[in-house]
Amino acid sequence: MKATQKTFKGTIATAVRQARVFYFCGPDEAGAADAAALAASHFPEGEKVELSGADLRRDPVRLADEARSVSLFGDKRVIHVRTAGDEAFEAVETLLASPVDGWPVLIVATSATDKSRIAKLLENRPDALVTMFHPPDVRSVTGAVREMGDAAGVRITGELAERIAKATALDTRMARSEVEKLALYLDASPQAPRSADAAALDAVGAVSEDDSFSPLVNAVLNGETARLPGELARMRELEMNPVGLLLAFERRAAQLAQLAGRMGPRGDVNAFMEGEMQARRVFFRDKPDLTQQLRRWRGKRLERLVDRLFELHRTLLGDNRNGELMLAQGLAEIARAAAAAR
Numbered sequence: 388m389k390a391t392q393k394t395f396k397g398t399i400a401t402a403v404r405q406a407r408v409f410y411f412c413g414p415d416e417a418g419a420a421d422a423a424a425l426a427a428s429h430f431p432e433g434e435k436v437e438l439s440g441a442d443l444r445r446d447p448v449r450l451a452d453e454a455r456s457v458s459l460f461g462d463k464r465v466i467h468v469r470t471a472g473d474e475a476f477e478a479v480e481t482l483l484a485s486p487v488d489g490w491p492v493l494i495v496a497t498s499a500t501d502k503s504r505i506a507k508l509l510e511n512r513p514d515a516l517v518t519m520f521h522p523p524d525v526r527s528v529t530g531a532v533r534e535m536g537d538a539a540g541v542r543i544t545g546e547l548a549e550r551i552a553k554a555t556a557l558d559t560r561m562a563r564s565e566v567e568k569l570a571l572y573l574d575a576s577p578q579a580p581r582s583a584d585a586a587a588l589d590a591v592g593a594v595s596e597d598d599s600f601s602p603l604v605n606a607v608l609n610g611e612t613a614r615l616p617g618e619l620a621r622m623r624e625l626e627m628n629p630v631g632l633l634l635a636f637e638r639r640a641a642q643l644a645q646l647a648g649r650m651g652p653r654g655d656v657n658a659f660m661e662g663e664m665q666a667r668r669v670f671f672r673d674k675p676d677l678t679q680q681l682r683r684w685r686g687k688r689l690e691r692l693v694d695r696l697f698e699l700h701r702t703l704l705g706d707n708r709n710g711e712l713m714l715a716q717g718l719a720e721i722a723r724a725a726a727a728a729r
Contacts (some may be wrong), residue, residue: 389501389510390518395422398516403429407454407488408479408515410505412496414648416641416693417558418520423467423493430491433463437701440470440496441694443478450478454489464490469697471497471690473504480508488514497644498690522649523559525668528552531559535566540575542582550588553667558641565591599625600635605676607718608639610683610725619715629703629710636718637696639680644693646677647685656681683728695721 388406390398392413399422402409409426411419427435436453443450453466468475475494482492496505501519509515523531529549536543543551543566555561568591575581603618605611622632646669650659660678663669669677684692699717703710 388513388516390516392418392518392520395518396425399426400429402426402516403491406514406516407491408482408509408512409491409493410496410509410515410517411494411520412499412501412503412506412517413520414498414645415520415522416495416497416644417560418523419495419497419518421559421563422518422520423495426491426493427465427467430465431463433465436464436466438466438468439694439697439701440468440472440474441698443468443470443475447477447481450475450492451482451485451489454482454492455485455487466490466492468492468494469497469693470494470499471693472499472687474690476504476508479505483508483512497693498647498686522645523557525549525552525557528555528557528559528562532562532566535563536569536583538577539566539570540577540580541566541569541573542580543569544583547583547585547588550585553670555638557645557668558638560641561638599627600632603627603632603718604635604639605680607636607722608680608684608725609676610722610728612719612722612726615719615722619718622715623711629714630700633696633700633703633714637700640684640689640693640696642677643680643684643689646681647689650681652686680725683725688724688728692721692724 388402390402403426409423411422413419438450438453450466450468456464482489494505496503500506501510501517506517510517529545529552532548532551533543533545536548551562551565555565565588569583569587570576572587572591573581573583603622606614606618646663650656656678660669660674660681664671664674695717699714702713
């Protein structure tokens with residue numbers, strides 16, 4: 388089966404009754420991730436198993452094994468795969484060859500399209516769903532923010548919703564986080580809705596936190612290895628939360644994926660970024676760093692960056708005690724890779 392970005396929400400309820408493999412792709416990585424979350428919400432609550440494309444490239448049989456496995460307590464499972472391009476092709480092919488239906492598999496493929504090998508493998512099967520998500524614009528994300536507010540019991544004006552959309556770089560996951568914080572701050576719910584204003588958004592916004600993260604994010608992704616020791620020392624001095632910091636890196640990687648998708652493979656980076664700033668999709672203060680990073684992180688390099696951040700995130704969640712050390716080592720590795728791409 389194949390759905391479009393516009394028809395996806397209307398078909399997902401039917402699709403989850405028929406399909407066991409879901410493939411979400413396209414340059415809007417946030418939209419694809421949102422779609423996977425929406426699909427997962429239609430399945431009974433159970434164990435969430437997370438795999439990366441790198442895992443499945445090394446062990447193509449693992450996906451089929453995980454989809455057939457039963458947890459120790461007999462819980463239901465949903466398999467989540469975050470991959471780039473077609474690196475999980477053999478794993479999906481092996482899964483489809485299994486005579487056992489297994490647990491549902493939700494694949495978010497960054498830097499891939501509905502013309503990828505995996506998409507072509509799945510699109511004509513009645514037990515699979517393929518959907519491609521295109522980069523959003525300010526208007527569509529503004530509308531989505533207002534819908535999120537309605538669902539959370541927060542009344543958000545169009546002007547405030549547009550501010551949230553732009554502040555989160557049109558990333559609906561980040562926007563949802565801001566709406567959820569507003570709901571908590573206002574003690575709002577669908578049963579007791581509250582109206583949000585600029586003062587409330589200022590009170591809950593992550594501006595100050597992101598501002599403290601930005602120098603380190605930019606030093607790493609720009610490949611400024613000489614600055615890195617000082618920034619890592621500042622990370623320790625300020626006792627920055629490792630997971631929160633890594634989320635800032637993931638947001639920047641998602642923004643770069645959106646920019647790269649809009650620009651295409653042969654675009655003029657300087658001219659493109661000037662247009663993005665004029666269209667108010669990029670804040671003028673961020674333009675120099677984003678321009679440098681877009682030159683370094685595109686195509687396969689960006690795919691590998693997303694994979695590495697995903698692996699770091701999973702490692703941090705599994706070992707909180709050594710999180711700061713592991714994050715510092717991972718960021719140093721990424722910074723060296725960025726420097727090599729000059």
